[in-house]
Amino acid sequence: MTHILTLVAGERARLAPKLLETLGAALRDAGAATGEINWLAPNDRACDLPFAQLADDRAHEIARATLADLPVDFHAQPVENRRKRLLIADMDSTIVTAETLDELAAEAGLKDVIAEITRRAMRGEIDFAQALVERVAMLADLPEAALAKTAANLTLMPGAATLVHTMRANGAFTALVSGGFKYFTAKVAARTGFELDLANDLAMAEGRLTGELQGPILDKDGKLNALQTLSAERGLTPADAVTVGDGANDLPMLLAAGLGVAYYGKPLLRQQVRAQVNHSDLRTLLFFQGYLAEEFVSPAEDS
Template identity: 55%
Template sequence: MLAITLVSPDPAALATAIAAVRAAVAVTAETPLGEGAVDLAADLPLAEAHAAVKAAIGDAPADFAVQPAEGRRKRLLIADMDSTIIGCECLDELADFAGVKAQVSEITERAMRGELLFEGALRERVGMLEGLSTDALQACYDDRVKLNPGAATLVRTMAAHGARCALVSGGFTFFTSRVAEAAGFHVNRANTLIEAGGKLTGRVGDPILGKEAKLAALQEETAALGLTPADALAVGDGANDLAMIEAAGLGVAYRAKPIVAAQAHAKVDHADLTALLYFQGYKASEFAS
């Protein structure tokens, strides 16, 4: 049995999507999950159902996931930070304090689209920050870093129901440690900016945490819990998130680059991050405040 979850911030769009899916797929049950979300049940092959739902929804502002109903409530959340759990790219914003945001942002965009190798792109961007006062780190966090809507609810709800929550970023520990605490993650992994004399040296510590390290984090976290990657939900937006998204039992592309959206099991382009709870069958009444 499959669970087809539809989520939209627009009630009219959700109603239209539900009607379109009902017309395209033999729905056997319907369960409201909360305002803006519903589960439909169907007994079809997964690929056939996914294709039918995608075609039925079309360009409507609704997000969906199609997956086996059994085992969809995951026991590990592994999430990217920049432009996923938070609404900015910390390195780009930090570069603004150094007066090089335009140059750094252009490289970031190309790297997240998969046009540049992540490690080299990271070293190049960090090199542009040489000499920047370390005071800018806290100023950047205070002024620019905000949790995306639904982020804390996602993390705290999964944690309250026994899941382990890991924040894994190609960014920097200065930011991940603070974001992890704010959102409720159990653990965070990221890169380290090297400092000397109260200034950034323009270098990043080795080894660099990128695409393969994120996949390794997923594998290590699941193994430590006696689980498999099928028990994990991974979410991210950039090319360096793709390996963990593809390996997870449920891999979600959040406001993602095309290369990621094309390969993920599901994508969220319209709703907030609580869509990931609905995708797992949580009802709004189960959300942690």
């Protein structure tokens, strides 16, 4: 079979036999040939449905219509080059559960004000770089202790460390590329196992934020450039990469990658990115690449 449709059930859900029969029949009605189901995880949680003689975008449409509002994530793709050799991930609301700038703003009593600007920027309603400069300026004179407290309270998304460790164990290079701040990405990368982290630098003087940034701003173009550069440095192309993110700032790198995944994405991403995770966790990126659950490398923090 030339293509694969992967299904991953959300928490406390399962892939019922009747659902799989209905989906297989719908694919065949559209002209596809289908193969035997390959289970990727126990308890009917994740499986591959091989098919041929049908374009993957058409299979995606059929899966979306068949699954409707069921808590199931899915992705149709060619079998060739399915396992990726480069992982590039956004950090805020992707690898960690929070928006770090919003949490830092809470230390200054400005969370509601700054979170609203963040929300609009992540939805693509306002310019990211302008919004970043504006928000950082509002945090002038905040002590470094506030950054340390914020970093200590960050929670990893379920499956984050497993995603990174499993891909590294299978030879992939992993990078955390964030429009947030190096202060946080360095710590999150160390916790999860990313080999490289790229982000914006906060300017500090005498242990306090100056309200300015150091160096060029890492925005959506910077993320796309990171994908292109890291691929080229390893003799790869963006087709060999999996990228993941949730906001408008991630859109170019998601669209350019071989497997770009919108993780609980903002509306703009849900409209434009085909591979989506809306019901399960980051381990689904491994299932999309054909990993079996028994192949996962799960650190204690993810177990």
